[in-house]
Amino acid sequence: MKNALENRALFRRAFVDSLPVLMGYSTMGFVAGVLLAAKGNVVLAPIWALLSSALWVTGTMSIAGVQPISERAPLYAFALMTLAVNFRYCLYGFSLLKRWKDVPFLRKCYLILMLTDENYALEASCVIRDPGRNLRYCTCLSVLNHSYWVVGLTVGASVVCLLGLTVDPEAIRRYTNGMEFSMAALFIVILTDQVRGILSHGR
Amino acid sequence: MGDEILYMLGVIAVGFTVNFGLRALPFVLFGGRDRRIPTWIDRTSGFISPVIIAGLIVYSYSGSAWRTPWPYLAGIVTIALQVWKRNPLVSIVAGTAIYMLLLNCCGCATARTVELDAAHPSVRVSTQGVLFGDEFVEPKDVPEILEDFDVPHERTIHILLDPDVKDLRPARFLMATLSRAGYTRPVLVTKRHAESVNIGKPKKTVYSGSGRQGAASQKRTIRYKKAGE
Numbered sequence: 001m002k003n004a005l006e007n008r009a010l011f012r013r014a015f016v017d018s019l020p021v022l023m024g025y026s027t028m029g030f031v032a033g034v035l036l037a038a039k040g041n042v043v044l045a046p047i048w049a050l051l052s053s054a055l056w057v058t059g060t061m062s063i064a065g066v067q068p069i070s071e072r073a074p075l076y077a078f079a080l081m082t083l084a085v086n087f088r089y090c091l092y093g094f095s096l097l098k099r100w101k102d103v104p105f106l107r108k109c110y111l112i113l114m115l116t117d118e119n120y121a122l123e124a125s126c127v128i129r130d131p132g133r134n135l136r137y138c139t140c141l142s143v144l145n146h147s148y149w150v151v152g153l154t155v156g157a158s159v160v161c162l163l164g165l166t167v168d169p170e171a172i173r174r175y176t177n178g179m180e181f182s183m184a185a186l187f188i189v190i191l192t193d194q195v196r197g198i199l200s201h202g203r
Numbered sequence: 204m205g206d207e208i209l210y211m212l213g214v215i216a217v218g219f220t221v222n223f224g225l226r227a228l229p230f231v232l233f234g235g236r237d238r239r240i241p242t243w244i245d246r247t248s249g250f251i252s253p254v255i256i257a258g259l260i261v262y263s264y265s266g267s268a269w270r271t272p273w274p275y276l277a278g279i280v281t282i283a284l285q286v287w288k289r290n291p292l293v294s295i296v297a298g299t300a301i302y303m304l305l306l307n308c309c310g311c312a313t314a315r316t317v318e319l320d321a322a323h324p325s326v327r328v329s330t331q332g333v334l335f336g337d338e339f340v341e342p343k344d345v346p347e348i349l350e351d352f353d354v355p356h357e358r359t360i361h362i363l364l365d366p367d368v369k370d371l372r373p374a375r376f377l378m379a380t381l382s383r384a385g386y387t388r389p390v391l392v393t394k395r396h397a398e399s400v401n402i403g404k405p406k407k408t409v410y411s412g413s414g415r416q417g418a419a420s421q422k423r424t425i426r427y428k429k430a431g432e
Binding site: 079083125187 | 227245260266295
């Protein structure tokens, strides 16, 4: 009983922390989905939107990758582009090595898959000391952020396909113009807290 | 159809492999149960994440209108709120709202871009007069406008000459004005030339006035606003 209550509290905490990501991911994902369906020159776009959002979980490539897909670029070129664009991802794991040392294999794989910019920033700044609770918090956060991204992209691609409209990605971009700042603001807030932590720790 | 699906499956698989591989790299290198995590990682891991996050701030700023003061103002508000109230959601929502407000209400002048390639000349001489983008301008003002867009003086400036223009005096006047203002390479091009360049998929160079924001949406209709308008 106590455990269930604690889990609910952890989930609520993760949800509140993920709200800024919800703002960014749903709009960015929607735009990426619309782009893929409208400009990607592919059949069954919603399925590709679903698969790519679930398995890649990268905003940059979901948007930047539409152009090479529409031109049917060779797979090795696509791999090189992903490598260049997302090279930063290989740095994130270092600060989490110790914390996730004893996490079971499959769960660790899922947490690693979800090392996106925003998710990493929230996980790295998590102050929960207890390893078990910290891990549950990270998992909740990953699942929530993953779902925002997958839903955003799939809905975006489906809207274009099902309604048969050519939703102009530019129009959406105009209405949500500036909303991408929520990501920068999230990073700023996290850095502010970290700097404050370091300052008070050093004193 | 079969090929299409195979190609997309390949793209998904490649994207997954590279992204997941990059993310898993540290764990593969140092994550084995029996392997010890090197002490340098242990010692620096406390500082790795602030440094990465600082990098992410720079990275996300590069995607915003970083040439305008708005993202910095919004950033200062975000920091101030966070120091004062310590409520991340409030700081983030307020910072984003202020940024969107500033960008969309005061930032009209930020979404200005100009293209000067032979394939997409922004300056055009028609029978009615000189156009910049799709607005008529005084020929004598053109150097000043280019100045506003930070177009370097040594840049070749393509000026499209409409085929039905018989009177070449405005065009000549424009060329002379440009050279007098220090633009060393103004070039007149005809429509046929512009189209022939267009075939070979030209590399577009876009100069923006004071922000990258909205550059894509402004490509079709280039508007120029004078300061204080």
